[in-house]
Amino acid sequence: MELLSGGEMIARAMEDEGVEFIFGYPGGAVLHIYDALFKSCKVPHILVRHEQAATHAADGYARATGKPGVVLVTSGPGATNAITGIATAYMDSIPMVVLSGQVMSHLIGEDAFQETDMLGISRPIVKHSFQVSRTEDIPEIIKKAFYIASSGRPGPVVIDLPKDLTNPHDKFEYNYPKKVKLRSYTPAARGHSGQIKKAASLLLGAKRPVIYAGGGVVQGNASEQLRVLARELNFPVTHTLMGLGAYPASDRQFLGMLGMHGFYEANNAMHHSDVILAVGARFDDRVTNTCAKFCPGAKIVHIDIDPAAISKTIAADVPIVGPVDSVLTDLLAVIREMRQADSSLPDASSLKHWWSQIDEWRDAHGLWVKPRYDISTPYIKPQQVIETLCKVTHGKAYVSSDVGQHQMFAAQYYKFDEPRRWLNSGGLGTMGFGLPAAMGAKLAFPDADVACVTGEGSIQMNIQELSTCAQYNIPVKIISLYNGYLGMVKQWQDMQYEGRYSESVYENSLPDFVKLTEAYGHVGIKVTQLSDLEEAMKEAFARKNDLVFMDIHVDPHEHVYPMHIAPNGSMRDMWLSKTERT
Amino acid sequence: MMRHIISVLMENEPGALSRVVGLFSQRGYNIETLNVAPTEDPTLSRLTLTTIGDDHKIEQITKHLNRLIDVVKLVDLSEGSHIERELMLVKVRATGAQRAEIKRCTDIFRGQIVDVGPSVYTIQVTGAADKLDSFLEAVGEAAIMEVVRSGVSGIARGEKVLSL
């Protein structure tokens, strides 16, 4: 039997849990813990430059690996700085465990120095939270936190740790539980077989089916099952922003992303479908456009691990609650059985008509058939940057993004063939996510190409992390699309406010990003000519051990299209260019 | 739009109640009444709340409540036959002829006068919420000095129980 202090228990539990990195920042309330890490912990700690970046880096790590990211911050400002990153992880169902320091137990409630009610502040944006009240409970609470964060519908879990409970002098028995059980928490293990049968008959009878798959397929590790099912049924597949990569983009059956900036063929296939198989997606407002006009002829099968995600905005005809991987496996088995039992059931070739309709849509306006953007201007087009990035990295890089036009171009033009390669804040839409998320992925996969697609606005929200990258040698490639504006804001102002650019312009205040990068000891490359783009990008990725900041000047006036017409539009109502609409 | 009585069995842990209450404000659901107390098993507490909403909203409420890690089980009592009770304490001004009148009214509602002063009665009434409303109406606003209601509690009829 071993006696450990609270701080030592935390350090040891990280090892016992198989944690690979702790992203954090020290301060008074967590100094006992930091001392324990210093003395004995084998898990490397990454000292970020702002706690928000710690959460995003842990999040990027979690998205890329599927394992929970771990964050350690101090009380008060440390904890509040972590909030944006916790909310980001919550909205996208990313597993994360956040250890936050707290003032000493006897001071709680007295407005002590650096006291903040972290449990209260974080309550609406966590899957669960714990406040430790006895040192002896630390191992079990940590185990529970990891279990809750990574099971069912994943999400962030906060553990609030009063300083006195980590003090080095009070030692208790340490036993890290192998397993924990919570009587009040039992995520569904299988889908309901009756519902799965209903879904199978609906799918087999479909004449105009479409699979609408979201981030749940990525987080639920069900890409393989999705691929097999889609191919066997010959169904078209579209992804939400969060789902990209689950189904291979280069496959003929993939229609591209759907939704507000979705592909013409994807949005039309949805609108005209008779059966939608929704998998790990949540019919959010960036997908559906006006709910009342959503896909009028479609029957909906909705598979999700979270019952609360089903029939929240759009009613499902066949709801199936369960882990997406096992439900898809069961569904495929039932479909095969049904087909074997009844040879008169339609086979894959029966969708010929539907496919020729889809191909027509694709030929007319598909983004990957030929360039749909205007190449008559002297500028580099942002779309061309992403196409070049995809080419240079052979579509195999881990790509994080920030939020704005560059994000949508990355989602539209980088062809992700594998899940967990696209790291993006879809739900919260957090500018500042990109660089730290890329760091998390690069630490997890040091040999892989990792790019952060960003804008000159977003990158400045966590640019201080260039220093962290220097300290730990994290050679990510930053692909910054410089358009001189908060571009997505400007686009809306162009379209809805007659071009009044209220506070979306920087008025010559931007830094020289090349010099700035060099000041941190990294490499900066500025590109202004299309003819230089590919070579420059090849050079950037050839510099395996350097962080390279590519400052790429693009058309300042480009817009992202397609774009849903709102309010009151349906899925198929879109702007296709500045002048052309459906 | 119907009134629902949702009864929740949850871990008797600090923070559990704030998660339930927070959920309602966060998602824009309203709470009409709320009460909570430990059960025969001290590790569990029972929370009962009433809320008003259409089927879709109530479904969302129960799903989101179920999603809370502290929530062990819940039931929408209004879906089946059930017993509903609320306890109310009312302080009323009672002088002269009114004293007899209020006493009679209390008897009709099977209430009890639990405290007597020279010019006040404190009355306890229990029953379903609408019975308590009727009592207040019968006594009349003019006489009422203070009203304290416990919020609705409920339990299913018959064999059905909400337990681990």
Ligand SMILES: Cc1ncc(C[n+]2csc(CCOP(=O)(O)OP(=O)(O)O)c2C)c(N)n1
């Ligand atoms: C933290 C945060 N603040 C504000 C916004 C609103 N917002 C969305 S896109 C955008 C502009 C982003 O500009 P930039 O990073 O330069 O990207 P661009 O659209 O120009 O490609 C803003 C301000 C946001 N998403 N996140």
Ligand SMILES: [Mg+2]
């Ligand atoms: Mg910009």
